[in-house]
Amino acid sequence: MQIANFIAALEQWAPPSLQEDYDNSGLITGNPQWNCKGILVCLDATEAVLAEAYSRGCNLVIAHHPIVFKGLKRITGRNYVERTIIEAIKKDIAIYAVHTNLDNVLNGVNSAIANKLGLVQQLILHPKKNQLKKLFTFVPQADAEQVRDAIFKAGAGHIGNYSETSFNTTGTGTFKPGEGANPTIGSIGNREEVAEMKIEVIFPAWLQNSIIRAMKEAHPYEEVAYDIVSLDNDLQQVGSGLLGNLPEPISEDRFLQLLKKAFGLSVIRHTVLRGKMIEKVALCGGAGSFLTQAAIAGSADAYVTADIKYHEFFDADGHLLLADIGHWESEQFTIDLIHDYLKDKFPTFAVLKTGVKTNPVEYFS
Structure with a gap:
């Protein structure tokens, strides 16, 4: 190996x-x-x-x-x-x-931390932008299923908990093969009209090469017509930090005790206790003060991270309990x-x- x-x-x-x-x-x-x-x-x-x-x-x-x-x-x-x-x-x-590539996937570092705390309904706290693309391709209707299968197997068509998602429309494609062409349908010098299907799928940007390769291998045409468009949509499975819920609300004291037990801590640096219950928890392994505002925007009751500087504790501003459990401790x-x-x-x-x-x-x- x-x-x-x-x-x-x-x-x-x-x-x-x-x-x-x-x-x-x-x-x-x-x-x-x-x-x-x-x-x-x-x-x-x-x-x-x-x-x-x-x-x-x-x-x-x-x-x-x-x-x-x-x-x-x-x-x-x-x-x-x-x-x-x-x-x-x-x-x-x-x-x-x-x-940070392992930090930025949903089943990565932050999920390991969240699982130690028993968090459920886990979501990326701050989704990463510019990671989604859409592929449009045009296929003879009789060959559409094999092309769809190929690009699905290569990783296209995932939306949240759903896979093999696509949108398909039928129409008429035209082309005229030139000298040197080896057309699957039609003959050189004659314009052809073919009943085709337009297939639309979304995919993560990093899979583009493998998806295009799979599409071309499955496609019957010598020259494959396709478009790729970058999307502004967030990819919910990729990004910084994580947000989840405790199975049931607990007091701030009990939450800090949970942190101490789960991570083997002797000390926790934290903001003043607010006398409120903790249910929704944001977290980020390692140095995560840059996500404090995202945790507040996500309505978290507590934000757990590390390497918080003195003045950065003020950023909690009474909105949540901010807890620094240590860099190594958070990522152990x-x-x-x-x-x-x-x-x-x-x-x-x-x-x-x-x-x-x-x-x-x-x-x-």
């Missing part, structure tokens, strides 16, 4: 095009054509994690956070980033990061999330979880 096989599986789940502009998800060291000996899953690909991978016979480290976030001009070992990269290269260990279950996904896809392969706790923050009590 090559490293490329595991990368393909991860990118089917969390397409690289969904990462934020500032991010550096993807293969950071190594060669995708290497044979994979074993996988170690972690949050941070530190020196200790690389040593652990080597000792456990793993030559692929899959991390949530990219070890290289900004450009490196020198690799001299002057800091932990450079030392980790040097160690990975020396020991032929590939490092792959799946970061991402290790289980990635591990379980890969074990499901590759049940006989060695996929291991790191035993190194990479949280750089300690709490004195």
Whole structure:
């Protein structure tokens, strides 16, 4: 099994095009054509994690956070980033990061957090724009079903909980084959009229190449007529943060206790208690203060995230309970999330979880 096989599986789940502009998800060291000996899953690909991978016979480290976030001009070992990269290269260990692209899918990092809290009716808090497109294509009526089936199998036609959605209209198509053409219908130099069906489907932007390829392979025409249009509609399954409901309303005190128990916390930084019940909860793993206003707009009773600065607590402005549970603490279950996904896809392969706790923050009590 090559490293490329595991990368393909991860990118089917969390397409690289969904990462934020500032991010550096993807293969950071190594060669995708290497044979994979074993996988170690972690949050941070530190020196200790690389040593652990080597000792456990793993030559692929899959991390949530990219070890290289900004450009490196020198690799001299002057800091932990450079030392980790040097160690990975020396020991032929590939490092792959799946970061904000895994944050931005509905069944990703934030769902792992929400599931620990027992949230139901989970929705993306802030859907990502410019991720939907529409395909129009024109097919002889007798061949419409096989073309529809092909583009559905390639991932087109999903709307919420519905699949294989399309709109179909009939009409008449005309064409005149020229010299060098090899028409399926008609003859060179003669204009033809054909009873055709116009098929309309929507699809996520990152699937465009595979959908067009599937359409052309299934289509009977030598030259396939089709249009692609970008849509302003939100793709509800993709975006930042998550919104969900507790099974039943609980007090703010009980909610904070729920956070402490679910995430193994010794301390929670939070805004003043308002004496109100908590039912609708917004959350975002990692640094999520940029979504406070989205949580308020979503009528959340509480917003759970990390890395909130002093002045950013004021942004809650009495609208909700704002709770900072810590960056590592909020994302710790991402290790289980990635591990379980890969074990499901590759049940006989060695996929291991790191035993190194990479949280750089300690709490004195």
